[in-house]
Amino acid sequence: MSRQKVLELKELSHIYVNASGAHLAVDHIDLTVYKGEFISLVGPSGCGKTTILNMIAGLIAPTYGELTMLGEAITSPSSRLGYMQQQDYLYPWRTILQNVMLGLEIRKEANAQSKQKIISLLDELGLEQSADKYPHQLSGGMRQRVALARTLIIDPDLLLLDEPFSALDLHIKMQLEELVQSTLDRLGKTAILVTHDLAEAVAISDRVVVLGRNPGHIRKIVTIPRELRAAGPIEARKHPSYQACFDEIWYELDEEMERGGKGCRIT
């Protein structure tokens, strides 16, 4: 395999310490993500999905283990990384254009061409004529697309998607999945998606990482057949091999729920 490794997690562990004690949240995660891959993390609540994402984002430091992106250790938020949250968190006091400009301004990369670049990116994402509007004038789906533009404008190598579709209506949600997947494919971006929605994970990903809880650990990594990935999220849901994949992951999660986790708490 000559594929380029974008992200490597080696024996990654994290312990939260607070007034009520120390708590092992994530235990020995090993995962390698290659360029252009779309990875989903699924699992019950308390399985450390968000902790893993925050470590990759450089927001919290791993307690043990190694975490490297394109060969370099991640210690703080990196310019090669984009992050989409559950809600759009557009700044209500900024216009759409100014919202998308934010990352460039913070990095002092804004220049004369930025405005044109943003407008053409907004056009590509189906947001024509909205550059001068304020966030409250847009619908939820449009706002989340602006959030995608805000993430893409700084040209990150890796996108972290923390349930960005979960607050949307089903129809809008599937359209946005389609848009995100095709846009990332076109730009050759790598993505890690955290989701509660198994159907979404199967329809959009190359590989689905099933996590167990207490502490968070990898139960199984399911590779989605190429034909499903190639079909796109909406078509994939109708594909003959879709149900088998879905059932496999469903079974894993069922097992996890019944077993109720490892039950490891260090206090």
Added chain:
Amino acid sequence: MSNNMIAPLTTLHKQYKDRMRRKSMLVLLTQMILLVGFIAIWEWSSKARIVDPLIFSSPSKIANHLYTSLLDGSILPHIGITVAETIAGFLLGTLLGTLIAALLWWFPFVARVFDPFLVVLNSMPKVALGPLLIVGLGPGFGSIVAITLLVTVIITTINIYNRFRETEEGLLKVATIFGATRFQTFYYVILPAAFPVIISTLKVNVGLAWIGVIVGEFLVARVGLGYLIIYGFQVFNFTLVLSTLVVIAFVATFMYQAVSFLERKVTSGWKDR
């Protein structure tokens, strides 16, 4: 079909607008009646000596006094100095309060240390420190603005600092992911997110500043609306006291409206979150 629909729709809309207009007119009419009725009863009961005209004066005397003092311009310096003191007081109070709030946000340790002191200062009647300031700064403009500042700055600091701290985690995360420094986080997120609260604090401070200014003028001034009130009281000229109150009511309302206008300007783009 659609043509048939349009006529009743416009009619319904017109009826609705008419109803709303009638309601507003009714409210305005009632307000007018109340005001005119109050003034009429006041005038009549003063003339008929049902209330003591020495204390309660009468609307005609007040109007007459206002007319002459405006005409000869003798009240204008008093209005000017009091308005200047009030504006200086509430602007400085809001500005300084915001600045202190920013420092508290920047240094969480300092914020924790000062928390109980702020609570004590906030519950204290600040005008009680007036005599101290007058001795320290000398009677006049400076000490009156200082009293006003004292009245407004603590509550401003507490309100705005709390708003800074309650900035939504998700908004902050956006900037953090872009690698924002602490100053950038403040400049791009914390401060603009707090603008509505800063403006509404400005509104509250307009009212508080009037208290500070009037009490300050009671204590030391030789000019200003507060001075006119205390002077009128000393010479038992309650027409002067009441007409000064009328002037204060007008000027204070105007100032409040000006700040409301500013509020609408600043937050015009983003009404909701």
